[in-house]
Amino acid sequence: MPLDTALSTDVRGLPLSGINDDQVQIYDALLTDIYHYVPGTAGLLETLLEDAPEFVLGHVLRGYSVMTDGFKSGEGAARGHLQRAKTLISGATEREKLHVTALENWINGNFAGRNGAWEEIISQWPRDLLAYRQLTGTLFWSGDKKRQLTAALQTLQHWSPEVAGYGLVLGPMAFALEEAGHYAKAEAYAKDALDINPTDLWSLHALAHVFEMQGRVKEGEARIEEVQDRLNDFNLFRGHIWWHLALFKMAQGKLDGALALVDKQIYPNSSTFYLDIQNAASALSRLEFQGVDVGDRWNRISEASEKTLGDHNILFTVPHQAMALARTSDEASLNRALQTWAAGSDDSTESRLAAKAAEAMAKFQSKNYAQALEILYPIRFELAALGASHAQQDIYFQYMVMAASELSEFSKVRNLLRERIAARFETEDDFAKIKAKMTAIDSVSTKSDAAALLRGVL
Ligand SMILES: [Fe+2]
Numbered sequence: 143m144p145l146d147t148a149l150s151t152d153v154r155g156l157p158l159s160g161i162n163d164d165q166v167q168i169y170d171a172l173l174t175d176i177y178h179y180v181p182g183t184a185g186l187l188e189t190l191l192e193d194a195p196e197f198v199l200g201h202v203l204r205g206y207s208v209m210t211d212g213f214k215s216g217e218g219a220a221r222g223h224l225q226r227a228k229t230l231i232s233g234a235t236e237r238e239k240l241h242v243t244a245l246e247n248w249i250n251g252n253f254a255g256r257n258g259a260w261e262e263i264i265s266q267w268p269r270d271l272l273a274y275r276q277l278t279g280t281l282f283w284s285g286d287k288k289r290q291l292t293a294a295l296q297t298l299q300h301w302s303p304e305v306a307g308y309g310l311v312l313g314p315m316a317f318a319l320e321e322a323g324h325y326a327k328a329e330a331y332a333k334d335a336l337d338i339n340p341t342d343l344w345s346l347h348a349l350a351h352v353f354e355m356q357g358r359v360k361e362g363e364a365r366i367e368e369v370q371d372r373l374n375d376f377n378l379f380r381g382h383i384w385w386h387l388a389l390f391k392m393a394q395g396k397l398d399g400a401l402a403l404v405d406k407q408i409y410p411n412s413s414t415f416y417l418d419i420q421n422a423a424s425a426l427s428r429l430e431f432q433g434v435d436v437g438d439r440w441n442r443i444s445e446a447s448e449k450t451l452g453d454h455n456i457l458f459t460v461p462h463q464a465m466a467l468a469r470t471s472d473e474a475s476l477n478r479a480l481q482t483w484a485a486g487s488d489d490s491t492e493s494r495l496a497a498k499a500a501e502a503m504a505k506f507q508s509k510n511y512a513q514a515l516e517i518l519y520p521i522r523f524e525l526a527a528l529g530a531s532h533a534q535q536d537i538y539f540q541y542m543v544m545a546a547s548e549l550s551e552f553s554k555v556r557n558l559l560r561e562r563i564a565a566r567f568e569t570e571d572d573f574a575k576i577k578a579k580m581t582a583i584d585s586v587s588t589k590s591d592a593a594a595l596l597r598g599v600l
Contacts, residue, residue: 149235153306154269159233160196169200170306176207177275177310179343181377183207198234198242199272201227205245206276212416212456220249237267244276251488253284264293268300271307278314283456283529284492291318309335313344320351321531325568328352341372343379350386354533355566357575357600363390373407378415384408385421389428389533393598397434400425404439412442414450416459419443420530423462424537431544431593444470452482457496458528461537464500468507476504492527499525499538511545515554518542522561533599536562540596547589555592559583566599575600 149157153170161169168190176183184207191200205223208216227234227242234242240259247255257280263273274297281290294315301311312335320328329352335345346369353362366373366387373380384407388400409422422443426436447463448471454460460483467479483500486493498517506514518525518538525538539562546554560583567573579600586592 154271156237156267156270157235158197158199159235159238160198160230161194161200165190165194165197169197173203173271174307174310177271177313177344178339178341179376179379181375196230196233198227198230198238201230202238202241202245203272205249206272209245209248209455210279212459213450213453214455215453217249220245224249237263237270241273244273248280253280257281257286257289261293264297268297269305271310274311275314278318282317282531283458285526285529287318287321290314291322294318303338309338309342309345312338313342313348316345316348317351320348320355323355323565323568325352325356325572341369341376343376343383347383347386350383350390351531351533354386354389355599356569356572357393357598359390359393359598363387363394366390378413378418381408381413381415381418381421385425386533388425389598392428392432395597397429397432401429401434401436404429404436409439409443412446414446416454416456419446419454419459419466420462420534423465424534427465427537428540428596431540431596433590433593440466440469448475448479451479456529457492458530458534460496461499461503461528464503465507468504480504491524495521495525495528499528502541506541506545509548511548515542515545515549515551518545532566536599543592543596544589547592552587552592556583556586559586559592559595563599572600 149159150161150163150166151157152166158166158169168186172183172186172190187200187204187207191197191204194200201223205220205227208220208223224242224245227245231239231242240263244256244259247253247259257277260273260277263270264277274293277293278290281293298311298315301308312331316328316332316335319331328348332345332349332352335342336349346366349365350362353359353365366383370387373383384403388403388408391400391403404422404425408425409418413419426439429436443466447466454463464479467476471479480497480501483497486497498521502514502517505517519542522538522542526535539558543555543558546558560580563576563579567576579595582595586595
């Protein structure tokens with residue numbers, strides 16, 4: 143491990159250039175706040191950089207923050223932060239240079255190069271929290287679940303409860319384990335992190351996923367409600383925790399409660415933030431499938447989607463925007479949106495998949511259920527490349543099941559319902575739930591039978 147004794151070091155002993163010991167303390171606290179989803183960190187970073195204009199990693203972090211917002215229109219600003227970092231590169235450490243490379247590759251759309259730089263950092267400096275959280279966070283949106291787990295496994299062994307920020311390493315570990323189906327281990331890591339900080343939202347989120355996948359919906363609801371009075375102290379990520387609470391309520395048939403959460407917490411404003419659009423559109427679709435009249439609630443999502451058409455980098459957002467636009471827009475606007483997505487910003491597989499999923503949503507809404515199914519069914523497993531969790535990706539299956547139900551193709555409905563749960567067990571208890579659900583699936587013969595089984599996973 144390279145050492146540079148002339149530089150100040152962060153709380154984990156990693157050298158930082160362009161910053162003094164007092165400023166390092168501000169940086170350490172800032173990094174902790176960022177990964178605890180504390181609002182207002184952008185302003186604090188700006189102030190820190192005014193005081194420490196040669197702080198290389200600070201400029202990189204500003205670039206990362208802009209890129210994390212997920213808008214193509216933010217790339218110009220991110221490039222500005224990159225240029226500033228590059229002017230300081232001659233005095234930077236090898237680790238900092240790799241961060242600059244990661245940012246440059248990210249802005250240029252070279253995701254393999256970006257991930258490779260972060261992986262190199264955590265390989266050489268496994269206590270680099272910034273690289274670890276950026277890597278595991280962005281792999282979430284490319285569907286690289288195994289790679290996420292690998293990164294967590296290789297990193298965790300270099301940490302211990304005595305190392306500052308230990309809890310922040312556990313959350314991504316718990317989440318990666320959960321997505322790999324290792325629910326018991328995921329639960330243990332998430333609970334360890336929550337013992338350190340009861341409002342560590344990423345760990346609470348991993349725990350919510352465990353409850354969702356194992357059908358422990360009452361526990362999930364209770365766990366989130368325990369902290370609900372504090373949730374709105376956090377930044378916009380909180381909306382996704384509210385979304386999980388809505389799912390737990392829906393699974394118990396508490397549909398009014400879930401709808402109230404959409405209004406008050408999940409989408410209270412016309413937000414263009416990608417996660418807000420995903421959460422709201424997904425929740426409203428699921429509620430409609432349960433027979434709820436959601437009124438004019440699609441309008442604001444549609445307006446926000448139109449405003450940011452073609453601007454979202456996180457392509458899992460696209461089918462959700464399509465859900466909203468297909469319900470509210472005139473034909474010309476909808477076609478313009480579909481053309482924008484079909485043209486894409488590149489000819490990548492992900493852009494092609496996002497455009498197809500969007501088209502399927504539009505077909506579904508115009509009651510062309512056969513065409514919606516024709517588009518989605520052959521690509522249903524490829525769609526994982528658009529990222530997101532298994533719980534979020536379930537929306538594709540919900541649309542397919544409802545389309546096949548509308549067509550009275552109940553053999554296909556049953557097959558889709560089986561596929562949706564087949565791999566989701568770990569314990570004997572899970573297995574018993576799967577068997578019971580498989581038996582229920584065997585007798586599905588109406589649209590309402592199918593909708594009832596879509597409420598929860600298990
Ligand atoms: Fe989630």
